[in-house]
Amino acid sequence: MKEDMNLDFLKRLAKGIVQHFGNDCEVVIHDLKAENLQNTIIGIENGRVTNRKIGDGASHIVIEALNNAKHDSKDSLGYLTKTHDGRTLKSSSIYIRDENNEPTGIFCINYDITQLTIAENSIKSLLNHQEESTEVEKIPRNVNDLLDDLIDQSVKVIGKPLALMNKEDKIKAIQFLNEAGAFLITKSGDKISEYFGISKFSIYNYIK
CATH class of the missing domain: 1.10.10 (Arc Repressor Mutant, subunit A)
Known part of the structure; x- marks a missing residue:
């Protein structure tokens, strides 16, 4: 992303979101214009959630954005992902676009809902309510x-x-x-x- 002012705002927004939602929330900014897929993360707050840092590489949604027609790329909100140590995250990915509507980056929010899911399952067990489990994608390191x-x-x-x-x-x-x-x-x-x-x-x- 070329606009330093926009990047500064996104980093401040990421910090604000993490401060608001606490230690279980992570915000990541990916640069779709990065020359190397191993270095797409240009901003991250509370990276301990997925064990990533600035300079780390692409996730599934970055690969999808680069592989698909960019104008067809759509925001994904409230979907489930998993970390490599098995924790469940509720994730949202929002495209950052330039004046020509071309995606230049992705703003991702990952919230660790593992403990909430455990509590939910305990309540469902008490209520004799069951749901079929569905497989969700992992967030790579x-x-x-x-x-x-x-x-x-x-x-x-x-x-x-x-x-x-x-x-x-x-x-x-x-x-x-x-x-x-x-x-x-x-x-x-x-x-x-x-x-x-x-x-x-x-x-x-x-x-x-």
Whole structure:
């Protein structure tokens, strides 16, 4: 983001939100114009919630924004995410746009609702009320974690372990990773080819 005044306001806003909601709230500012996906975080308050800091890398929503048509990117409010140590967060991601309506950054709010969820489940248990649990995405600590998460998702999409996958299954997995933006991550081809036991040349063919 080029406008220092806007960035200063966003950082002050982030600090105000965290001060208002307390230690369980984190606010992160991602720069979509960053040259390196490993360094998209340009502002963060209370980073202990997800164990991140300024200079750390992209999350799932950053990859989605860069991989999709930018004008089609929409704010996401009140969705659930998980940290790598299993805590549940209520998250909102709001796009920062320039005068041409192009997204230049993302303003993210993450609130740790783990203790509230535990209390809620206890109350539901007393009331004999049950809900089916749904899987939510994890917030990666860095781009390597993000790539690992995307690979795990590709395996779940196929519905069978790697050892049982045939060529058609691997093609579908690679195409899923391509659509998810995995290949935007530096040197992702090396890791993905090693994981699936195929050559980088095969990956390019599978994508086509």
